[in-house]
Amino acid sequence: MSKNVLILPGDGIGPEIVTQARRVLELVNEQDSLGLEFSEALVGGAAIDAEGVPLPETTLEAAKAADAILLGAVGGPKWDTNPDFQIRPEKGLLGIRSNLGLFGNLRPAILYPQLAHASTLKPEVVSGLDILIVRELTGGIYFGQPRGVRVKEGGIREGYNTYVYDENEIRRIGRVAFEAARARNKKLCSVDKANVLEVTVLWREVMEEVAKDYPDVELSHMYVDNAAMQLVRAPKQFDVMVTGNMFGDILSDAAAMLTGSIGMLPSASLDVNGKGMYEPCHGSAPDIAGQGKANPLATILSAAMMLRYSLDSGATADRIEAAVSQVLDQNLRTADIMSEGMAQVSTSEMGDAVVAAL
Amino acid sequence: MSKNVLILPGDGIGPEIVTQARRVLELVNEQDSLGLEFSEALVGGAAIDAEGVPLPETTLEAAKAADAILLGAVGGPKWDTNPDFQIRPEKGLLGIRSNLGLFGNLRPAILYPQLAHASTLKPEVVSGLDILIVRELTGGIYFGQPRGVRVKEGGIREGYNTYVYDENEIRRIGRVAFEAARARNKKLCSVDKANVLEVTVLWREVMEEVAKDYPDVELSHMYVDNAAMQLVRAPKQFDVMVTGNMFGDILSDAAAMLTGSIGMLPSASLDVNGKGMYEPCHGSAPDIAGQGKANPLATILSAAMMLRYSLDSGATADRIEAAVSQVLDQNLRTADIMSEGMAQVSTSEMGDAVVAAL
Ligand SMILES: CC(C)[C@H](C(=O)O)[C@@H](O)C(=O)O
Ligand SMILES: CC(C)[C@H](C(=O)O)[C@@H](O)C(=O)O
Numbered sequence: 001m002s003k004n005v006l007i008l009p010g011d012g013i014g015p016e017i018v019t020q021a022r023r024v025l026e027l028v029n030e031q032d033s034l035g036l037e038f039s040e041a042l043v044g045g046a047a048i049d050a051e052g053v054p055l056p057e058t059t060l061e062a063a064k065a066a067d068a069i070l071l072g073a074v075g076g077p078k079w080d081t082n083p084d085f086q087i088r089p090e091k092g093l094l095g096i097r098s099n100l101g102l103f104g105n106l107r108p109a110i111l112y113p114q115l116a117h118a119s120t121l122k123p124e125v126v127s128g129l130d131i132l133i134v135r136e137l138t139g140g141i142y143f144g145q146p147r148g149v150r151v152k153e154g155g156i157r158e159g160y161n162t163y164v165y166d167e168n169e170i171r172r173i174g175r176v177a178f179e180a181a182r183a184r185n186k187k188l189c190s191v192d193k194a195n196v197l198e199v200t201v202l203w204r205e206v207m208e209e210v211a212k213d214y215p216d217v218e219l220s221h222m223y224v225d226n227a228a229m230q231l232v233r234a235p236k237q238f239d240v241m242v243t244g245n246m247f248g249d250i251l252s253d254a255a256a257m258l259t260g261s262i263g264m265l266p267s268a269s270l271d272v273n274g275k276g277m278y279e280p281c282h283g284s285a286p287d288i289a290g291q292g293k294a295n296p297l298a299t300i301l302s303a304a305m306m307l308r309y310s311l312d313s314g315a316t317a318d319r320i321e322a323a324v325s326q327v328l329d330q331n332l333r334t335a336d337i338m339s340e341g342m343a344q345v346s347t348s349e350m351g352d353a354v355v356a357a358l
Numbered sequence: 359m360s361k362n363v364l365i366l367p368g369d370g371i372g373p374e375i376v377t378q379a380r381r382v383l384e385l386v387n388e389q390d391s392l393g394l395e396f397s398e399a400l401v402g403g404a405a406i407d408a409e410g411v412p413l414p415e416t417t418l419e420a421a422k423a424a425d426a427i428l429l430g431a432v433g434g435p436k437w438d439t440n441p442d443f444q445i446r447p448e449k450g451l452l453g454i455r456s457n458l459g460l461f462g463n464l465r466p467a468i469l470y471p472q473l474a475h476a477s478t479l480k481p482e483v484v485s486g487l488d489i490l491i492v493r494e495l496t497g498g499i500y501f502g503q504p505r506g507v508r509v510k511e512g513g514i515r516e517g518y519n520t521y522v523y524d525e526n527e528i529r530r531i532g533r534v535a536f537e538a539a540r541a542r543n544k545k546l547c548s549v550d551k552a553n554v555l556e557v558t559v560l561w562r563e564v565m566e567e568v569a570k571d572y573p574d575v576e577l578s579h580m581y582v583d584n585a586a587m588q589l590v591r592a593p594k595q596f597d598v599m600v601t602g603n604m605f606g607d608i609l610s611d612a613a614a615m616l617t618g619s620i621g622m623l624p625s626a627s628l629d630v631n632g633k634g635m636y637e638p639c640h641g642s643a644p645d646i647a648g649q650g651k652a653n654p655l656a657t658i659l660s661a662a663m664m665l666r667y668s669l670d671s672g673a674t675a676d677r678i679e680a681a682v683s684q685v686l687d688q689n690l691r692t693a694d695i696m697s698e699g700m701a702q703v704s705t706s707e708m709g710d711a712v713v714a715a716l
């Protein structure tokens with residue numbers, strides 16, 4: 001039985017990096033007889049340019065029908081000033097997350113031993129770093145209603161958004177995080193601002209309730225400001241962190257940057273059945289788009305995650321990850337992770353190397 | 359004419375550190391004939407224990423009547439589980455900020471050359487670091503209405519908060535930030551999440567409007583997730599950053615921790631007339647309270663900021679800052695900033711040293 005993989009190149013460096021990931025997927029598909037079928041669709045700025053909206057109906061339908069989705073990245077200055085807030089590239093991404101119910105966002109921050117020097121932090125602080133951030137992705141202030149900009153009395157403009165979670169949403173992401181912690185080092189830190197925000201008082205309460213089903217996992221709580229500090233001070237204290245959409249956006253980017261090689265970090269966004277969208281943690285990097293400078297490894301590793309979590313091909317995922325480690329051992333580096341004594345390669349040369357290693 | 363300084367020791371290490379700052383203030387008061395008069399009042403957990411509320415009416419009245427306020431820190435696990443959300447230490451702090459209109463929060467993140475090694479970041483990344491974070495302190499999601507936890511149909515609990523800013527609030531903090539940038543290196547980075555949150559679309563718009571009055575200051579915009587990343591990647595790219603209450607809470611703590619010596623960092627919270635409350639950036643550290651381990655320097659430097667911004671005694675502030683630098687040159691260190699070859703001192707010994715240097 002064949003499985004459909006939808007590829008969404010998106011904007012900026014998106015097309016370049018998914019091209020390399022697709023090459024890798026096509027190769028392992030043949031080698032391991034995975035029965036994958038590939039199709040592509042437009043999302044983000046590319047979709048705005050072609051069809052006037054960031055998430056065309058055809059793309060949404062294809063995403064719903066697919067068994068798994070691989071996304072490059074969306075966004076760029078070209079569309080940032082669009083006065084209609086609905087016609088922005090990011091709305092395409094948010095629309096897929098929301099319409100497909102991809103509430104469980106897994107963002108590993110792993111320091112590759114070969115790239116230890118790339119971190120701006122001292123080696124003893126980050127060596128061996130391996131954190132998993134579990135971010136709620138379809139709720140919170142990203143999607144809360146009411147929202148908008150209105151004009152108050154006196155003609156004063158006022159902007160407003162709503163940060164809202166119900167206990168079911170919290171419980172659902174809590175379970176994902178506890179399961180992940182159980183499969184790792186059994187330490188879960190839930191991040192909130194329960195000393196100020198009522199919505200996160202409920203968050204903390206529900207996490208405590210879920211904890212009862214996971215007596216083997218040690219749950220702790222941390223305020224978000226302290227979490228941002230602790231990530232800089234002593235990141236290795238963390239195993240799994242779980243938090244809401246907005247805090248997760250901020251903390252996962254900070255955590256990723258601790259490794260110094262955000263060009264290496266994949267992510268998964270899963271629905272209740274484990275169907276998912278996979279994308280690199282980094283953005284669309286419009287400043288280097290089309291120059292063959294982008295690092296395709298985060299996207300290739302996202303493809304591996306996709307094989308493992310949504311396509312039941314864990315062994316193939318292992319092979320891809322080993323191949324990535326091998327090209328690093330071969331001292332091949334794209335510009336973002338380049339350092340003295342290494343060989344700098346282009347986006348496609350890095351893809352060649354992974355293909356060769358496979 | 360005498361000036362009233364209200365001292366709020368608060369909780370945890372608060373009493374110990376303000377004791378040292380008060381000694382310093384009393385000394386310079388005499389030396390420089392500043393005409394300061396001191397009084398103390400309860401806030402936070404200490405006030406809950408004594409009077410049942412985190413911000414007693416007498417404290418609020420004293421705060422309103424004072425010319426300037428010096429705060430230690432509030433909070434601790436003892437009060438964290440209080441089921442009545444209004445009876446938490448933090449509410450005392452938030453109540454003063456809000457009732458006194460202390461909307462302009464200045465949080466410098468400065469790396470003291472003597473403490474360069476204390477940072478977890480590589481020296482070349484942070485040496486010479488000098489960022490000022492301007493955080494809006496009386497609006498945004500901290501104070502937005504409606505807020506709470508309600509029970510929806512089906513008996514489902516739902517928590518909600520409101521992130522709201524009107525253009526006047528944004529303009530007001532914008533001016534503080536532009537003025538600060540003008541007095542420094544003329545670079546202002548405004549941090550928002552304008553690709554997702556409407557309230558920050560307005561934020562960005564109004565910052566652009568304010569910028570017209572400051573053609574000598576270079577304004578840039580950055581999404582909050584990227585800002586968290588850039589603080590880790592290349593913090594020296596920033597001069598002044600301006601952002602809302604919640605993002606400012608997170609980013610200022612991350613920025614402070616870049617220095618590795620959050621025990622050294624003061625802060626100011628100002629109203630429209632320059633009256634202010636001054637406090638260390640660090641928290642109440644209940645784990646080391648009462649042990650004479652706390653670093654009083656951030657509070658002493660907060661007292662210096664108070665003299666400069668609210669008490670018209672910039673020359674005395676300079677003297678205090680020089681004295682702090684001198685004790686660091688004498689290799690005196692509290693536990694938090696201790697390193698090999700230095701002399702470890704207690705809270706009061708550090709106070710002694712600053713007093714001696716003055
Ligand atoms: C592009 C943007 C809407 C998105 C987000 O904020 O979720 C991105 O920053 C991410 O983290 O995936
Ligand atoms: C104690 C808490 C309410 C406070 C805040 O979040 O503002 C603190 O973290 C701070 O940054 O001053």
